[in-house]
Amino acid sequence: MQKQVERLKRQDSVFWVVGLGSLLFALVTLLSLIIDMAMTGWPRISPAFFTSFASRFPEKAGIFSAWVGSLTVVFVTAALAIPLGVATGIYLEEYARKNWLTKIIEINILNLAGIPSITYGLMALGIFVYHFQLGQSIITAGLTLGLLILPIIIVTTREAIRTIPSHIREASYALGSTKWQTVWNHILPYSSGGILTGVVIALSRAIGETAPLLTVGALTFIAFLPTPPVMAEPPFVSFQWLMDPYTVMPIQMFNWVSRPQEEFHINAAAAGLVLLTMTLLLNATAIYIRYRFRRKYKW
Amino acid sequence: MKEGFSDPKSFKRRAREVKELLIKSILFCCAASSVLITFGVVWTLLKEALPFFQEVSFGQFLFDTEWTPLFEDPKYGIMTLVSGTLLTTFIALTVAIPLGTITAVFLSEYCSANVREILKPVLELLAAVPTVVYGYFALLFVTPLLQKIIPDLASFNALSAGLVMGVMIIPYVSSLTEDAMRAVPVYLREGSLALGASNFQTSFKVIVPSAFSGIASAYVLGISRALGETMVVAIAAGLQPRLSFNPLESTETLTAYIVQVSMGDLPQGSIGYKTIYVAGSVLLLFTLVFNLIGQRIRSRVEKKAK
Numbered sequence: 103m104q105k106q107v108e109r110l111k112r113q114d115s116v117f118w119v120v121g122l123g124s125l126l127f128a129l130v131t132l133l134s135l136i137i138d139m140a141m142t143g144w145p146r147i148s149p150a151f152f153t154s155f156a157s158r159f160p161e162k163a164g165i166f167s168a169w170v171g172s173l174t175v176v177f178v179t180a181a182l183a184i185p186l187g188v189a190t191g192i193y194l195e196e197y198a199r200k201n202w203l204t205k206i207i208e209i210n211i212l213n214l215a216g217i218p219s220i221t222y223g224l225m226a227l228g229i230f231v232y233h234f235q236l237g238q239s240i241i242t243a244g245l246t247l248g249l250l251i252l253p254i255i256i257v258t259t260r261e262a263i264r265t266i267p268s269h270i271r272e273a274s275y276a277l278g279s280t281k282w283q284t285v286w287n288h289i290l291p292y293s294s295g296g297i298l299t300g301v302v303i304a305l306s307r308a309i310g311e312t313a314p315l316l317t318v319g320a321l322t323f324i325a326f327l328p329t330p331p332v333m334a335e336p337p338f339v340s341f342q343w344l345m346d347p348y349t350v351m352p353i354q355m356f357n358w359v360s361r362p363q364e365e366f367h368i369n370a371a372a373a374g375l376v377l378l379t380m381t382l383l384l385n386a387t388a389i390y391i392r393y394r395f396r397r398k399y400k401w
Numbered sequence: 402m403k404e405g406f407s408d409p410k411s412f413k414r415r416a417r418e419v420k421e422l423l424i425k426s427i428l429f430c431c432a433a434s435s436v437l438i439t440f441g442v443v444w445t446l447l448k449e450a451l452p453f454f455q456e457v458s459f460g461q462f463l464f465d466t467e468w469t470p471l472f473e474d475p476k477y478g479i480m481t482l483v484s485g486t487l488l489t490t491f492i493a494l495t496v497a498i499p500l501g502t503i504t505a506v507f508l509s510e511y512c513s514a515n516v517r518e519i520l521k522p523v524l525e526l527l528a529a530v531p532t533v534v535y536g537y538f539a540l541l542f543v544t545p546l547l548q549k550i551i552p553d554l555a556s557f558n559a560l561s562a563g564l565v566m567g568v569m570i571i572p573y574v575s576s577l578t579e580d581a582m583r584a585v586p587v588y589l590r591e592g593s594l595a596l597g598a599s600n601f602q603t604s605f606k607v608i609v610p611s612a613f614s615g616i617a618s619a620y621v622l623g624i625s626r627a628l629g630e631t632m633v634v635a636i637a638a639g640l641q642p643r644l645s646f647n648p649l650e651s652t653e654t655l656t657a658y659i660v661q662v663s664m665g666d667l668p669q670g671s672i673g674y675k676t677i678y679v680a681g682s683v684l685l686l687f688t689l690v691f692n693l694i695g696q697r698i699r700s701r702v703e704k705k706a707k
Contacts, residue, residue: 110599110601110602111599113599113601114599114600114601117506117507117511117600117601117604118507118511120503120507121503121504121506121507121508121511121512122507122512124499124500124503124504124507125504125507125508125520125524127500127568128500128504128524128527128568128571128572129523129524131527131568132526132527132530134542135530135534135535135538135542138538138541138542139534139537139538142541185431186431186434189427189428189431189432190428190431190432190434190435192428193425193428193429193431193432194432197425197428197429198432206436207432207433207435207436210435210436210439211435213439213689213692214435214438214439216622216625216688216692217442217625217629217685217688218625218628218629218630218631218656218684218685218688219629219631220629220631220656220659220660220681220684221442221446221629221681221684221685222442223659223663224442224445224446224449224659224677224678224681225438225441225442225445225446227663227667228445228448228449228678229441229445232669249438252435252438253435256435280417280421281421281425282420282421282424282425303529306529307529309531310529310530310531310532310533310534311531311532312531312532312533312631312632313532313631313632313635313656313660316660316663316664317659317660317663317677319663319667352531352533352632355533355534355537356533356536356632356636359533359536359537359540359541359636360636367541370537371537371541374531374533374534374537377531377533377534378530378531378534381529381530381531382526382529382530384529385525385526385529389522
């Protein structure tokens with residue numbers, strides 16, 4: 103008896119060590135990835151690296167068109183995915199009746215979240231590039247990534263709305279508000295923290311996504327910026343940039359990684375460092391938002 | 402109050418009702434459009450892939466042992482790409498499932514709430530790293546490291562791509578597993594501990610079996626991530642289709658093939674164009690099958706639990 107208790111206690115402490123070990127293994131891998139990339143890439147990081155275009159000479163090459171491209175593509179992505187995703191989330195949580203149609207939509211969203219990202223790229227190649235003749239443009243890339251992150255935004259919006267207790271809704275109805283007034287004045291403001299967290303995480307995913315953009319043909323040598331959206335003469339605003347070719351950070355990095363020369367690998371590490379900083383900063387922002395809103399509302 | 406309730410027939414009230422209805426319809430259209438996306442994916446894949454089978458017979462497709470569609474003498478044995486995909490997925494899962502499960506048990510049953518609050522978001526950062534960065538890491542850090550241990554490891558190989566992919570998937574597995582374990586009612590845990598079971602016995606004989614359906618869906622998510630992962634294998638596993646399960650050699654997965662072909666010029670209707678849709682369809686089929694198995698397991702366990 104005594105022996106068995108001792109054996110079980112030993113087993114427990116052994117597992118404690120094993121558990122901590124496996125957790126640390128994952129964290130050490132992450133850390134060595136960051137350190138390795140920083141050590142290799144840091145020497146190449148300079149103001150010129152951010153303001154030069156891609157080049158055949160590794161020491162002259164930079165990420166100007168890549169980071170501008172990433173920003174413009176993510177802008178289009180956000181403009182598509184945020185309204186569509188939040189609206190879908192609101193509909194499913196607040197409006198939808200429990201019937202077969204709702205069930206189909208729900209199952210469908212679960213499945214969308216599970217299909218590989220590269221299949222979105224194949225769909226975009228068939229539909230946006232060839233069917234709608236949008237070509238290899240910023241708008242194609244933005245729409246593709248927008249559809250890709252849509253399920254993430256829908257799911258987090260629904261989760262955020264679900265945490266609001268029903269007495270808030272009932273109080274609002276009792277004062278005579280309509281459904282939309284309740285949603286607009288109460289549900290959306292109270293769930294905005296959760297929704298924002300989801301949006302930021304989804305956008306960070308979009309910034310780092312490479313595969314679907316490769317299939318729509320983004321791997322090209324781009325040594326210029328898109329057309330500026332504002333002009334000196336009327337009508338002052340131009341949407342020509344939407345149709346311009348582009349490159350983005352992860353594709354620029356992929357391009358450099360897949361070259362055999364060692365010099366370009368240093369560029370890849372530097373681009374990876376910038377990309378990693380961007381996504382980790384966005385994720386830190388998301389954690390911060392979640393933390394702040396959790397303190398703000400207590401039901 | 403002079404006015405009292407507004408007249409149901411008043412213009413203002415009618416206008417409000419119309420507005421409510423309009424908003425509801427707009428929201429419904431947004432929700433319904435997500436079904437269109439699935440439809441779009443399946444439709445494009447099938448539409449572009451089906452003409453392929455007018456040129457190539459199913460027998461060739463399934464039983465050829467080479468995949469060289471862009472050569473003079475084309476061969477279309479899809480199993481070469483499938484074997485590459487299964488190999489890298491298998492390696493990734495041998496890392497992700499044990500480590501993910503152990504991590505989840507540790508976070509849920511062994512460590513204090515404060516420690517968990519800090520460690521969990523940090524662990525989830527692993528899922529936030531762009532996959533192209535993992536590809537770089539596998540090719541230029543893990544492979545040279547492994548070559549010191551295994552000298553005849555090729556510089557593009559399935560092993561390091563699979564291992565890195567496995568670490569990448571850990572947070573997907575551990576997060577869902579932990580959620581499932583924490584959803585197990587406290588009285589089961591307390592009952593087991595009150596009977597004198599150790600923490601380890603409680604975790605693996607009570608909590609894990611009761612959370613099984615949630616854990617199964619975590620594994621299924623991990624599998625579909627590994628099947629569909631593209632950049633790590635495209636960068637680090639090489640681009641050589643090979644019907645073998647040797648992890649030390651280079652290989653090519655379905656996803657890596659799609660990337661390889663997409664990097665060249667790809668006119669609509671060309672054989673290269675058709676084959677990437679064929680590869681995409683096979684990939685989608687695999688993911689769907691695994692998702693269905695996951696759903697089946699979940700519903701069977703849930704029925705049993707009732």
